[in-house]
Amino acid sequence: MVPKGVLVDITKCVGCGSCTVACKLWNNLKYDGTPADGKDAALGAESWTAVKWVEAPKDGETVWRFVKNQCLHCHQPACASACFSKAIKKTADGPVVYDEKLCVGCRYCMLACPFNIPKYEWDKSFPRVRKCQMCAGRIAKGETPACVGVCPAGALTFGEYNELAGLAAERIQKGGYINHIYGEKEAGGASWLYISDVPFKDLGFRTDVTTRPLPEYSESILKLTPAVGLGWGAVLTGIYVYNRRRNEIAREEGEKNKK
Amino acid sequence: MEDHLKLEKEVTRRSFLKMMGGLGLSGLALTLAGCENNTAVNAGGDGWLPQQYQIAGTWPAQVRGRVPIEASNPSIVRDDQKCVLCGQCLEICRNTQTVYGHYGFPLINDIVCINCGQCSLWCPTGAIAERDDTEKVLQALQDPDKYVVVQTAPATRVALGEEFGLPPGSWVMGQQVAALRRLGFKQVFDTNFTADLTIMEEATELIKRVKGELKKPLPQFTSCSPGWVKFCEYFYPDLFPNMSSCKSPQQMMGALVKTYFAKTKNIDPEKIYSVAIMPCTAKKFEAQRPEMNDSGHYWKKQSLQDVDAVLTTRELARLLKRKGIDLNSLPEESYDPLLGKSTGGAIIFGATGGVMEAAVRTAYFFITQQEPPAQLLSLTPVRGLSGVKEAAVDIPGVGTVRVAICHGMGNGRQVLEAVRRGEAPWHFVEFMSCPGGCQSGGGQPRTSVPPSDEVRQKRMASLYSADVRMEWRESHENSEVLALYQNFLGHPMSELAEELLHTDYVDRGKSFKQLASEELPDKV
Numbered sequence: 001m002v003p004k005g006v007l008v009d010i011t012k013c014v015g016c017g018s019c020t021v022a023c024k025l026w027n028n029l030k031y032d033g034t035p036a037d038g039k040d041a042a043l044g045a046e047s048w049t050a051v052k053w054v055e056a057p058k059d060g061e062t063v064w065r066f067v068k069n070q071c072l073h074c075h076q077p078a079c080a081s082a083c084f085s086k087a088i089k090k091t092a093d094g095p096v097v098y099d100e101k102l103c104v105g106c107r108y109c110m111l112a113c114p115f116n117i118p119k120y121e122w123d124k125s126f127p128r129v130r131k132c133q134m135c136a137g138r139i140a141k142g143e144t145p146a147c148v149g150v151c152p153a154g155a156l157t158f159g160e161y162n163e164l165a166g167l168a169a170e171r172i173q174k175g176g177y178i179n180h181i182y183g184e185k186e187a188g189g190a191s192w193l194y195i196s197d198v199p200f201k202d203l204g205f206r207t208d209v210t211t212r213p214l215p216e217y218s219e220s221i222l223k224l225t226p227a228v229g230l231g232w233g234a235v236l237t238g239i240y241v242y243n244r245r246r247n248e249i250a251r252e253e254g255e256k257n258k259k
Numbered sequence: 260m261e262d263h264l265k266l267e268k269e270v271t272r273r274s275f276l277k278m279m280g281g282l283g284l285s286g287l288a289l290t291l292a293g294c295e296n297n298t299a300v301n302a303g304g305d306g307w308l309p310q311q312y313q314i315a316g317t318w319p320a321q322v323r324g325r326v327p328i329e330a331s332n333p334s335i336v337r338d339d340q341k342c343v344l345c346g347q348c349l350e351i352c353r354n355t356q357t358v359y360g361h362y363g364f365p366l367i368n369d370i371v372c373i374n375c376g377q378c379s380l381w382c383p384t385g386a387i388a389e390r391d392d393t394e395k396v397l398q399a400l401q402d403p404d405k406y407v408v409v410q411t412a413p414a415t416r417v418a419l420g421e422e423f424g425l426p427p428g429s430w431v432m433g434q435q436v437a438a439l440r441r442l443g444f445k446q447v448f449d450t451n452f453t454a455d456l457t458i459m460e461e462a463t464e465l466i467k468r469v470k471g472e473l474k475k476p477l478p479q480f481t482s483c484s485p486g487w488v489k490f491c492e493y494f495y496p497d498l499f500p501n502m503s504s505c506k507s508p509q510q511m512m513g514a515l516v517k518t519y520f521a522k523t524k525n526i527d528p529e530k531i532y533s534v535a536i537m538p539c540t541a542k543k544f545e546a547q548r549p550e551m552n553d554s555g556h557y558w559k560k561q562s563l564q565d566v567d568a569v570l571t572t573r574e575l576a577r578l579l580k581r582k583g584i585d586l587n588s589l590p591e592e593s594y595d596p597l598l599g600k601s602t603g604g605a606i607i608f609g610a611t612g613g614v615m616e617a618a619v620r621t622a623y624f625f626i627t628q629q630e631p632p633a634q635l636l637s638l639t640p641v642r643g644l645s646g647v648k649e650a651a652v653d654i655p656g657v658g659t660v661r662v663a664i665c666h667g668m669g670n671g672r673q674v675l676e677a678v679r680r681g682e683a684p685w686h687f688v689e690f691m692s693c694p695g696g697c698q699s700g701g702g703q704p705r706t707s708v709p710p711s712d713e714v715r716q717k718r719m720a721s722l723y724s725a726d727v728r729m730e731w732r733e734s735h736e737n738s739e740v741l742a743l744y745q746n747f748l749g750h751p752m753s754e755l756a757e758e759l760l761h762t763d764y765v766d767r768g769k770s771f772k773q774l775a776s777e778e779l780p781d782k783v
Contacts, residue, residue, distance in 0.1 A: 011364050014327040016327035018323070021339055026303070039330070063368055149314075197365050
């Protein structure tokens with residue numbers, strides 16, 4: 001399967017919030033009072049995507065921009081790497097999906113995510129971690145994610161990841177954008193890409209994220225586990241063998257001396 | 260007995276727990292091993308989307324999404340919980356009003372909206388509605404320190420009845436006045452009065468333009484539809500010189516209530532709370548415009564705003580129902596004097612072409628000092644629901660006066676483009692933001708969803724038949740308007756009239772990137 005992705009063109013968003021409604025409709029999410037669009041828009045257990053209205057400086061004046069937030073679906077997701085019960089998985093299509101049946105509720109994924117995406121149902125007796133699933137079921141059927149399909153402004157483009165990266169570069173080359181595809185390198189790359197005409201830092205994006213895939217950090221240490229395990233075993237075995245041999249020799253010598 | 264004991268021995272607590280533990284462990288092992296790998300298909304997606312979006316592949320839906328509505332929009336609000344993304348708001352906004360999709364990206368610092376409220380008439384689930392100001396008005400009515408007055412637009416009297424079960428176009432002018440008195444308004448004035456006044460000012464301005472006394476270009480554009488005014492400010496700011504400087508009747512009434520009325524009745528203008536009942540959501544925006552505080556200038560009190568609150572026809576109906584007032588059971592009452600008399604020319608302001616017809620009647624009189632001939636009292640070419648209407652009227656002394664009428668901003672664009680190209684043969688053009696004019700405004704009852712021409716025609720017929728019934732048909736015959744000029748303003752376009760009844764416009768063309776005509780969507 002060819003990995004899919006979504007390109008968000010921030011310059012084209014009008015802030016209508018269609019995507020947030022589509023997300024609620026398709027995923028059967030509740031309206032719990034968290035505003036899904038506007039100045040106070042925020043992600044939540046029942047808001048998997050939110051369109052935040054940001055005032056940003058551009059060419060000496062303040063401009064309005066609308067920033068759609070949701071899971072970026074990293075190529076090497078830190079959340080999936082942190083999940084020891086395999087409840088979060090990266091699929092071949094691109095979506096990073098969550099299986100509530102496997103989740104033990106440890107919330108390591110929430111700590112691991114550099115973008116602060118996964119949310120928790122704090123008020124439930126059997127809480128789940130909630131986040132955008134990139135409409136994995138729709139993508140599997142060849143449809144676009146719900147939010148992309150309803151966007152009237154052409155701000156969201158769904159397609160094969162490699163083509164999207166090219167499209168983003170093409171638009172940047174035509175002018176009117178800053179030379180930065182957010183999500184191309186951040187956290188080792190993600191299935192969702194953003195392009196914008198104002199610096200991402202001014203739009204509230206986290207720009208101090210490492211470009212190295214986060215699981216690599218833990219892997220750089222954890223990959224030593226077999227070597228350390230075997231090596232330590234070998235050392236201990238060696239000490240054991242040595243001690244046993246020494247005791248044997250000592251005993252034999254003692255017996256000799258007795259004689 | 261022995262068998263029973265044997266059985267008990269076989270399933271002990273220990274063996275049962277062992278069995279359950281074993282089953283659980285093997286189940287966990289199986290799932291961990293990935294035996295259940297349909298996670299991707301089951302992740303999320305247990306809701307629905309409208310059929311139009313259920314398309315395989317990446318084919319876009321024909322009708323999709325919705326219009327953007329800023330949270331602080333003074334005219335309309337949306338309830339996300341009711342929105343089903345049917346796309347009807349977008350259709351009317353983009354294709355009929357030519358607003359959505361007619362501005363360039365990236366946006367600068369405005370969500371372009373002309374506040375017309377047509378989307379609220381098209382929304383099938385009622386997600387888009389007028390911003391409800393009834394609470395504000397109720398509070399003012401309960402405040403003993405406030406002197407609450409109200410005005411009613413020409414078009415509400417042929418539509419309010421629909422909210423109380425009457426057929427479209429039912430004439431409820433008298434009952435509406437009675438209902439407003441029952442709500443506790445101290446004075447009930449008629450916006451028709453200032454519609455007549457608008458004609459006096461606008462016809463005078465037109466004649467001055469035609470005669471060259473006023474160095475402003477022709478054609479002159481009407482300026483009484485606040486949705487149209489904002490449209491012009493957004494998309495055609497270069498045509499401001501063509502715009503009549505007259506305020507809308509609502510704002511003229513607002514300015515007069517807090518000056519002329521307050522002075523005549525010796526009431527402190529700061530205690531007056533001025534409410535307008537309008538068929539229009541854009542009037543809410545208009546009343547809030549910072550320059551609409553000429554009564555404040557007049558009294559040198561900056562805090563005064565000419566109109567304090569605007570209720571749409573729907574909100575008035577809601578207010579009446581809340582207070583248990585049944586419109587049908589009320590007697591017919593008449594408007595309060597001083598600012599309450601009107602003519603047939605004012606009544607037809609509520610229909611597309613009405614402003615033009617009224618203006619032609621009075622302009623004819625102003626130029627010739629004679630009563631207009633009978634065909635000018637029933638100027639059929641300017642009536643009806645065709646998108647752009649034209650007429651030529653022979654007026655002795657100036658020759659043929661050419662007029663055009665358009666309603667719905669898509670039609671307006673055609674006329675405006677012609678004016679821009681310098682191909683406009685007209686002297687006077689009437690623009691109405693809403694298709695059909697005020698009677699089909701964004702604040703009118705949702706008698707048919709989406710709005711239908713059948714309802715529009717019934718309301719228009721009601722307005723035109725009321726015109727015929729009136730004692731006076733021409734605006735310059737209104738005795739109270741004449742008294743206003745005699746006692747207060749002097750004459751049309753006098754210095755005081757200019758201060759209170761005229762305005763200027765705000766260039767909003769820079770709040771977004773203007774599109775060249777070839778960049779506009781096809782349907783223009």
